Amino acid sequence: MLIILHFKVFCKFQTFKCFTTTNVFSNVYIENDIECIDVHFERPNENGFDSVRIQLPTYKVTVWEGNYSEEEIEFFKQVVENSADLFYKYAKNIIKY
Numbered sequence: 001m002l003i004i005l006h007f008k009v010f011c012k013f014q015t016f017k018c019f020t021t022t023n024v025f026s027n028v029y030i031e032n033d034i035e036c037i038d039v040h041f042e043r044p045n046e047n048g049f050d051s052v053r054i055q056l057p058t059y060k061v062t063v064w065e066g067n068y069s070e071e072e073i074e075f076f077k078q079v080v081e082n083s084a085d086l087f088y089k090y091a092k093n094i095i096k097y
Contacts, residue, residue, distance in 0.1 A: 023079070028091045037091045038062070039080050054080045056087060 026038040034057065042051040050066030052073060059077055068076075080087070 025087050025091055028088065035088070037087050039087060041068075041076050052076055056080065056084055 021041050021043040024040050024042075026040075028035050028037055030036070036058075037056040038053050039056060040051065040053045040063075042049045045066055048066075050068050051063060052061060052065075052068050053063035054060065054077060055062050059081060061073060061077075064073065
């Protein structure tokens, strides 16, 4: 089965460092009979990108690369938790191929 993940930009905001973090999210996909979404945060750094991916509905961090601090990760988890309904609303409107 081919799963194509489409990402939409949800928001940009200043994080604890000087760089702007961009937030994107995938379409809804089914895993173990549960509707899931990947929410991805990234910002440029001197060597490429810092990135974090959090899966809904578990709020599990599935990718953590670069220099995001634990405090920033907790902030991102709060953003995802507080906006879960919006992620699901907009992720369901992504065109599927």
